[in-house]
Amino acid sequence: MINSREDVTRMIQSAKVRKGITWTQVADAVGLSKEWTTAACLGQMTFDEQQAKIVGEIFDLPEEALAWLQAVPYKGSLPTAVPTDPLIYRWYEVVNVYGSTIKELIHEEFGDGIMSAIDFSLDIEREEDPKGDRVKVVLSGKFLPYKAY
Amino acid sequence: MINSREDVTRMIQSAKVRKGITWTQVADAVGLSKEWTTAACLGQMTFDEQQAKIVGEIFDLPEEALAWLQAVPYKGSLPTAVPTDPLIYRWYEVVNVYGSTIKELIHEEFGDGIMSAIDFSLDIEREEDPKGDRVKVVLSGKFLPYKAY
Amino acid sequence: MINSREDVTRMIQSAKVRKGITWTQVADAVGLSKEWTTAACLGQMTFDEQQAKIVGEIFDLPEEALAWLQAVPYKGSLPTAVPTDPLIYRWYEVVNVYGSTIKELIHEEFGDGIMSAIDFSLDIEREEDPKGDRVKVVLSGKFLPYKAY
Amino acid sequence: MINSREDVTRMIQSAKVRKGITWTQVADAVGLSKEWTTAACLGQMTFDEQQAKIVGEIFDLPEEALAWLQAVPYKGSLPTAVPTDPLIYRWYEVVNVYGSTIKELIHEEFGDGIMSAIDFSLDIEREEDPKGDRVKVVLSGKFLPYKAY
Amino acid sequence: MINSREDVTRMIQSAKVRKGITWTQVADAVGLSKEWTTAACLGQMTFDEQQAKIVGEIFDLPEEALAWLQAVPYKGSLPTAVPTDPLIYRWYEVVNVYGSTIKELIHEEFGDGIMSAIDFSLDIEREEDPKGDRVKVVLSGKFLPYKAY
C-alpha cells in the first residue's frame, strides 16, 4: 500500500537509477519543460491524468501510484532548513548574501510587493565559456503588488 | 568610532532614505552593475579605494567609513536562517521546492559539482507582460566539477 | 539619526501609548481600513507621501521618519519563530491544527496553487453572541494556480 | 496492529487517493461541515461512535481503527515548526506579518484576552471575482478575557 | 522616552531590589492576589487606571509608565524556549514528563478540549511538612470543549 507521495517519489528515484533514465527523456515524453517535469517527478508538482500515465509507464509504477501523482503534494524537497548539499547550499547562500540586494532592487523598480514563486518558471541551461562553462539559470516570476485597502 | 561594517551599512541605509538616493544612481556613479553595487553597499562585497570614495561622497560618510568599505566584510545579509520577509522568503521557497530539481538537472548536464556562488553574477530586470509585469532574474555561475584525486 | 524602520515603529508605539491614540482613529485619518493602517504603522506596509504626512502628524514624528514610512520595510512582526504571546499563538495553533485541512480543502476546490498573502485583505470585527461575544476574522486572498510550463 | 492515530490517518489518506473520494462527500455522509470533518479525518478532532462508523465504511477501515477515531488525538498536523509547503506557509506568513496587527486590534476592541482556537470554527469558500477567483476564509472564535483575581 | 512594556518591567524590578519591596506588599496595596499582581508587574497582565497609579507610586514610576501598565503587553516572560533557570526548568520538566499523563486524564474526565490558560488562576502556598516544607501550587482553569460544527 502506498501511504504518501514520498513513497512514489522514492519509487521514481529508484527506477530512474536502476534503468538509467534521464529527466530530459521524461520531459520529452510528457511534452513539458525538463524543470517542471523533474519537480513534478520529485513530488513538488501535480500531474494530470494523461501525464501521470506516461510517467507511470516510464518508471513502471503500480496503478495506485498514478492516483498519487495526480494528488496535490505537501511540497518542500529538502531534509533540513539550511541545506547540507553543496550544490543546493550555494543557492541558499545566494539568498543569504544577495537577499537584501534582490529585495532593494525589486522594490526600487516595482514598489512594495513580491516576485511570485507560484506564477513562476525556471530555466536551466549550459552557457559555454572558454574559461569554463557556466550554469545559466533564468527565473521569471510575476510581480505581485501589495495594495492598501 | 565605527566598530564594524554593519555600522557603515546602517549609515548608508539611513542616508539613502533620508536623501532619497536610488541604488541605480549609486551604480551609475560607481560604474558597475546595480546588483553588485547594492550588495556592496549592503555590506556583502568589498569596494576598492576609488569606489569607496565615490560611495562615501554620495552618502556623506565619515573618512573612517571609507576604510571599512575596503575591508572584506563578514557576509550574510539576513537576520534569521529562514527569512521572514515575504519577498526574500519566496526565494527561500524556490530553493526548498525546486532545490532537488536544480540539483538533478545540473548534475544531468554537467556531472558532479556545483554552480559557483563566487564566480557568479546576478541580473534583475522588468519583463513587460500584458497579464502583469514579471521580474526576470538571470543567475550565471561557473560550473565547478568535483574531481577524484 | 533614524537607522531603520523599527526605530520609527518604536516611536509610533511609544507615542500611541503616551497620547492614548487608537488605531481606528489613525485609520479614519488616513482613510483606509484599520487592518492595513495598523499593519503599516507597525512596520509591515509602505505608506505613500500623503499618508506618511498624516501619520507623522498624529504621532509627532520627526521629518526624517516620514521618508522611512515610505520606504519598503523588511517585514515580519514577531520576535520568535513560534510566537510566545497567547493571542498570537492561538493563530499559530490554528495553522498547526488546521493547516493540513485548509490545504486539502483549497486544493479540492481550486486544484494545485495557493491562497495569496499579497493580493490579500484582512477584516476583524466583533460578532455579538449571547454566550459571549466572538471575534470574527475574514481573510480574502486571490487563488494563484501553479501551471505546468 | 494499529499503534497510533497517525496510522489511521495514513490509512484514510491512502484510501482517499486510491478511491478518489472527496472531503465534501465525507462531510455530507457525516452530516457536519467539510472543515471539521476533514480536520477530524486528518487526526485533529475526535469522532463519536456513529461518525466513526460512517468514516470507517467510506475508507474501508478495519474494526480496530474505529476505536482510534474516537480517542482524543495528539494534535498538530505539520512536520516542521515553520511549514515548508507554500500554501500552508502563506498562512504562517499572515501570522508573521499581521500578527501584531491582529493583536492590537482585538485588544483595542475587546481588551486583554484571546480569540479562542477551541470554541472556534473555520469556513472556507470560493469568492468569484472577474480578476481571478479568491479564497475567502472566515474564522470565528469566542473572545476569552483575562480577568484579575 | 519609554519604548516598550519591558522598559517598565525593568524599572519595576530595579526599584523592587533597590527599595526592598515584596510582591505581597504590592498585592496588598493593589487588593488582588499576589500571583496576578506579580505577573502584571512583570509585564504579563494589564492594570486598570487605579491599579496602575498604585503600582506607580510604590515603584516611583514616571507618569509615562502608567499608560504602559494599562496597555496590553506582548506576553512571554522567559528568554529561551527551554528555560535555563533551575526553578523554572522544573516546571518545564513537569510538562515534559507528565504532559501526556495530564492530557490523557483530562480527556478521560472531560472529553476532547483543553484546560484554559486564560480563564485561569494560580495559587502558590507553603505546605508545612516535617520532612521538609513543600510548595503547593493550585492551578484552576475552565474546561473548554472542542465541538463539531
Next chain:
Amino acid sequence: MINSREDVTRMIQSAKVRKGITWTQVADAVGLSKEWTTAACLGQMTFDEQQAKIVGEIFDLPEEALAWLQAVPYKGSLPTAVPTDPLIYRWYEVVNVYGSTIKELIHEEFGDGIMSAIDFSLDIEREEDPKGDRVKVVLSGKFLPYKAY
C-alpha cells in the same frame, strides 16, 4: 523482540484503545493514584514486579514487556521542545507567562532553591462550576534550598 520502553508504551496505548480500558481502572487495579499510574504506563515511571504483573494482565503484554516495565525509562513524553498539542501547549504557556511570577513568589516565601519535580505529586480533578466546569490541578513538590558550602 522488544527494544525499548517505547515499544511497551505503544503496546499499552494500542491495547487501551482496542479494549476500551480507562486509566482509572488501571490505577484502581494497581492501587495507586491515577496520575502516577498513567505516567508509569506512558513510560515515565518505574513499576515494581507486582505492579508490572497487574499492568501486563490488563493490557495482555508479553512476558518480556514486564521486565521493561521494571527498568528505569529514559523520560520525556513529548515529541517536540515546544509542544504542538493545544492541551499540552496551554501548560507550556503557563510556564512561559507565569514562569517569572512563580520564581519570584517561591523565592519570596522560601529563599533561593527550587520546587522539586522528583519529590513531587500531581492531582487532577473536576471542579464543578455553574459557569462551566473547571480542571483543578494541585502540584505539590518539596522545597529544596541551595546552600552555600
Next chain:
Amino acid sequence: MINSREDVTRMIQSAKVRKGITWTQVADAVGLSKEWTTAACLGQMTFDEQQAKIVGEIFDLPEEALAWLQAVPYKGSLPTAVPTDPLIYRWYEVVNVYGSTIKELIHEEFGDGIMSAIDFSLDIEREEDPKGDRVKVVLSGKFLPYKAY
C-alpha cells in the same frame, strides 16, 4: 541605575580583570569554598547581607549592587544551548558521551530518581601527575528517589 544581576556580574568581571583579583582571594574573604563563591559572583547564587558587603568592598561595587547580590538571580551562565568555549564544551561532551552511562549506573545503585543539582557541591583541584597534571573534579549530590503515590 542597575537593571539586572547581569549588570552586577559585568561590574565584578570588569573589576576582577582591572584589579587582578583571584577568585580564591574572594572565597577566603567570604569564608566559603572557591566554587560556590565564584558561582555566586558570576550571578548563579545568592549572597547574604554580610557576604554581599565583603564582595562589594573587594570589587568596589556601588551600594545599589549589594541589594542585587542578595536577590535570587535568573540562573544559567552560558550564551548558547551547546557551549562554544572548548573548556566548557568538554563538559557538555561528557554529558553527551557518558550521559546514558551515568543514568544506568545511578539507577543500578539507587533505583529510579536523580542526583540533585541543588543539594549539591562541586570541588575542583589539581591532581599532580608525572605524565601531566590532571584536573580532578568531585561532584556530590543527594540522591532523590521517585516514589509512587
Next chain:
Amino acid sequence: MINSREDVTRMIQSAKVRKGITWTQVADAVGLSKEWTTAACLGQMTFDEQQAKIVGEIFDLPEEALAWLQAVPYKGSLPTAVPTDPLIYRWYEVVNVYGSTIKELIHEEFGDGIMSAIDFSLDIEREEDPKGDRVKVVLSGKFLPYKAY
C-alpha cells in the same frame, strides 16, 4: 544484517532487560571499571577482541556483532541537544549553572587550556549520609594547555 553500532546497542539493552544482567556483572567479567564498560556497551567506546567476545557471550550476541563492538563508534548517546530525561538534565544544568565557574577556576589554577574529555576517567559511587545517601562522582581529566606557536 547489522547496519550500525546502534543495532548492537539495542541488542545489548534488550538482552540486559530480558535476562536481568547488571552492568557491574559485565564489568567484572570484562575486568574493567563499570563506568568504561557501561559506556562501551552503550556504543560509546571500542572493545578489543577479547572483551568483545566476553560481552558477546553475556548478551548472546551474534558473531557479526562482535566485529561491530571492535569498530570505533560514532559517539553521542543522547537523542536531543538539551536532554529531556531528568537525571541527565541535572548534569546539563550543572554545566549551565556552574560552567563559567568551572572555566574560571581551572584557568586560575592552570592557565589557558582545557580539561581533557579523552584522557579522562569517571567514577560513580554511593556516599552514605544520614540525611539521605549521596551520589559522588569523581571526574579526572588531564589538563591540556594551549600554547603559542
Next chain:
Amino acid sequence: MINSREDVTRMIQSAKVRKGITWTQVADAVGLSKEWTTAACLGQMTFDEQQAKIVGEIFDLPEEALAWLQAVPYKGSLPTAVPTDPLIYRWYEVVNVYGSTIKELIHEEFGDGIMSAIDFSLDIEREEDPKGDRVKVVLSGKFLPYKAY
C-alpha cells in the same frame, strides 16, 4: 529494492565491519587517494563505472547498487548541525575558534573570495613525534575571488 544512496552506504559499512576491510585496501584497488575513496564509499562522491565495479566486488554489493554509486549523491555525512562525535566535533571547534582567523588571513593574502571546497583535496597522515604522534592534515583548495561586475 534500493531506495537511496544511503542504503548503499549502509551496505558498504556493514560489509566493511563484517569482512574486516580497510579503506586503504579499497583505495589501492580503486587506484585513488584513501581520502577521496573513503568519502565516495560513505556517499559523498560519485564513482565512475569502472570504480563502482571494483567497489561492488570488494563489498559484495548487488548489481543495482553499482548504478547508485554512479549517481550524484545528496551530500552531507553528519546527523546533526553541531556534530556530537568528539573527533568530528574537534574539527567543528577549529572552525568556531579559528574561523575568523582563517578568514582574516586568507583575505589579507588573497583579497575577497573563498578557498574552494570543490576544487579541493584533503590529505591525512601520521606525523611521528616523541611527545606523542600527531595527525597532520593538509587541505588544499583553489582560491576563488569575488569580482565586481
Next chain:
Amino acid sequence: MINSREDVTRMIQSAKVRKGITWTQVADAVGLSKEWTTAACLGQMTFDEQQAKIVGEIFDLPEEALAWLQAVPYKGSLPTAVPTDPLIYRWYEVVNVYGSTIKELIHEEFGDGIMSAIDFSLDIEREEDPKGDRVKVVLSGKFLPYKAY
C-alpha cells in the same frame, strides 16, 4: 569601562581598519606565527604581559585593555552555529562532507581517540598554481587515544 574581551576585540578590529595594519605586521612584532597572533587578537587566545604590551601599542589600546588581553577569553568566534559567511561556510562544509571520512581514516591509522584541537597548530599559505593559486592549510594536532580504565 571595558566589560568583556569582546570590547577589546572590537577596539582592535576598529583600529586595524582605521590604521591599515596587517596581521602579519602584528605577528612580526609579537614574534609568533600570524595564525596564533590573529586568533589571539580576535579574542580566542591569551597573551602574556609582554605580548599584550606590544599589541596594546600597535592598536593604541587603553591600559585597562592590556589586562583583558591576559585574561583567558570565552572562546568561539562565529555568530551562528552554521556560519553564513561563504569563506567560513566552506570550512563547515568540509567538516560536513568529509567529517565521516576524516573520522574513519584517523581511526584506521590510530585507533579510537581524537586529533587534539588544543595541542594544535594551524598554518595557512599561498600555493602558486598556473591554473589559479591555491590556499594550502596545514593542521597538526596531537593524537589523543581513549583508553580503557
